[in-house]
Amino acid sequence: MRFTDIILAIPPLVMALAIGAALTPSLSSALIAIVALWWTWDARLAYQAAKSVVAEDFIEAARLSGAGHFHMIFKEILPNCLGVILVQAAFDAGFVILFGGALSFLGLGVQPPTPDLGTMVATGARFLPEHWWEAAMPGLAILYAILGFLLIADGLRAALDPDR
Numbered sequence: 001m002r003f004t005d006i007i008l009a010i011p012p013l014v015m016a017l018a019i020g021a022a023l024t025p026s027l028s029s030a031l032i033a034i035v036a037l038w039w040t041w042d043a044r045l046a047y048q049a050a051k052s053v054v055a056e057d058f059i060e061a062a063r064l065s066g067a068g069h070f071h072m073i074f075k076e077i078l079p080n081c082l083g084v085i086l087v088q089a090a091f092d093a094g095f096v097i098l099f100g101g102a103l104s105f106l107g108l109g110v111q112p113p114t115p116d117l118g119t120m121v122a123t124g125a126r127f128l129p130e131h132w133w134e135a136a137m138p139g140l141a142i143l144y145a146i147l148g149f150l151l152i153a154d155g156l157r158a159a160l161d162p163d164r
Helices: 002-008 012-022 027-054 057-064 069-105 117-125 133-160
Strands: none
Touching: 002 027, 012 027, 012 069, 027 069, 057 069, 069 117, 069 133, 117 133
């Protein structure tokens, strides 16, 4: 977790720009830049969720009943952490779309002729203000995709944690 804390100390967009600039601009470079930074948040969340589940009494009961490490991990700890991880993954999906669009907008992500919303916004921005819709419509598509994933995440949270 110390290595994760070091990576978290670096501003994500700045590090993604550095990684994207070091590699050739493409979809795979954008994915590498996003994954190189995004795993830290999910790793920290999974660690904290597993740590809180391990402190529960039923884990001690499984340990005392002779359950092995694999049984405790896959039958006791992981099912109890899966809801938190799924909700966070749904939240992250929207932000990854935004992050990928930002990299493409800056020219470090997907390159033409491959279609990408960030590239479409950048291309449409050249025609502002006369043809405003060429930049606004891909921007709205990004907004609606993010909103959709946030609503899915909220629905998952409500379904998986009915106490809230």
